[in-house]
Amino acid sequence: MTVPVTPALREMRWWDIDAVLELEKDLFPEDAWSRGMFWSELAHSRGPEATRRYVVAVEGERVVGYAGLAAQGDLGDIQTIAVARERWATGLGGRLLTELLQAATAFECAEVMLECRVDNVRAQKLYERYGFEPIGFRRGYYQPGNVDALVMRLSTAPDGGSAAGNSSVQGTENNG
Numbered sequence: 001m002t003v004p005v006t007p008a009l010r011e012m013r014w015w016d017i018d019a020v021l022e023l024e025k026d027l028f029p030e031d032a033w034s035r036g037m038f039w040s041e042l043a044h045s046r047g048p049e050a051t052r053r054y055v056v057a058v059e060g061e062r063v064v065g066y067a068g069l070a071a072q073g074d075l076g077d078i079q080t081i082a083v084a085r086e087r088w089a090t091g092l093g094g095r096l097l098t099e100l101l102q103a104a105t106a107f108e109c110a111e112v113m114l115e116c117r118v119d120n121v122r123a124q125k126l127y128e129r130y131g132f133e134p135i136g137f138r139r140g141y142y143q144p145g146n147v148d149a150l151v152m153r154l155s156t157a158p159d160g161g162s163a164a165g166n167s168s169v170q171g172t173e174n175n176g
Helices: 014-027 035-043 093-105 121-129
Strands: 008-011 054-059 063-073 076-081 111-117 133-140 147-155
Touching: 008 093, 008 147, 014 035, 014 054, 014 063, 014 076, 035 054, 054 093, 063 093, 076 093, 093 111, 111 121, 111 133, 121 147
Parallel strands: 076 111
Antiparallel strands: 008 054, 054 063, 063 076, 111 147, 133 147
8 A cells, every 4th residue: 555645845946947847837827837837936035125926845855835925015926826726626726825825924924815717616615724815806817818816815914904905906896
């Protein structure tokens, strides 16, 4: 009997970009990020002025998932989360999300936002389990397919006060 290997999570580095791009192109063929986008994000992920946290999930030498968060002031924005298809429904997406939420806490973010394709119900359910709530849509956000994005927010403020009550997001249509 083979014991399943639990992927290790570690900081994403420049040498992971090729493996991440392979996954990116498999999972998001229409709107995959470019090499330059990952380089740009990683350029802001190290040192005392870091505003990004990117991690990879590794089984042996193989990258099977990745995730990234950008922080600006007291707002965190989940930039990406992806898990190799054969690792779906294993809890890896939740582990990656937990890592990003811990980074948001370290960055002292009062709330965390994300966009999710409206047709990606599996991801939406994950985010809802972690307390994210839908707050609006961004029409035609994912290009070139012209797919709408569901905007979701998690308030991390201790009192859940004003951060939870602010539902105005630039470029977002409120859904009530």
